[in-house]
Amino acid sequence: MDLDLRKLRYFVAVAEELHFGRAAERLHIAQPVLSRQIRALEDELHAQLFVRTKRVTELTLAGRQLLEDARPLLAGADATRRRVARAARGSKTFMIGFMPGLTVTEAVRAFGATHPELDIELIRTTWDDQVQVLHDGRVDVSVVRLPIDQAGLTVHPLFEEPRVAALPADHRLAGKSQIDITDLADDHLLQPPDAVPEWRDIATELRARTPRPVPVVHSVEEKLEHVAAGRGVSIVPHSVAAFYQRHDVVTVPVGNIAPNVVALAWIATRRSRLLRDFAAIAPTVTWTA
Structure with missing residues (x-):
């Protein structure tokens, strides 16, 4: 059937x-x-x-x-329909997804130099859809931030980068050269606690109270608006903090949390030569400004 x-x-x-x-x-x-x-x-x-x-x-x-x-x-x-539609239009397109804080210019130039026949297009993704865009065919390959659901994907780690705390400009820890994750134990974390297990594990006193709801955000800009308004703090990759600077938010290095891992991902069942070529180039280029 x-x-x-x-x-x-x-x-x-x-x-x-x-x-x-x-x-x-x-x-x-x-x-x-x-x-x-x-x-x-x-x-x-x-x-x-x-x-x-x-x-x-x-x-x-x-x-x-x-x-x-x-x-x-x-x-x-859905992915099959999208790829067939692109082929039917006669366009030879290679779609790349990438997360905030990352720059794909060097990779696009290097890949384009070896495949001048391609029309390379880019899609900026979010924590919500960085995997979905692969499964539904909107992109051929995506530069993702781990952790992700890796089911059905091939994932190649590219590099690690430190994470920092994004704080309101008037926060008690603003201006520190470095903090410990325990310093934030009493702060409201504006992301799911499992995204920062080090904070989750030390904030035992918070678990004894009714947890405050985490706002639904779909972009870095929305998250920083909440931080700037004094509604809480957030842990973000260093490149994100550098890319999205603003006067009412400060960032401070956190000394004892795991780094963020940036990786290349694509659908595991695809056997495209273009995917192999891009995967070979990816570790040789710079992904942050």
């Missing part, structure tokens, strides 16, 4: 919303149509995917497994 990608997209929408009405609005279809498509998918798979009551919609064990498998499958289909 071949999976119907349309039904699979419908299923993912319901699984993410856990509400047939909201999923139908998201998909721009009528709710009865959506319900019929989900029932048809369950019949095809011979498995119940949802438990529905008047109050809640929940995934079954089979539904959770399908959701785990469906996302990369749909992303792969």
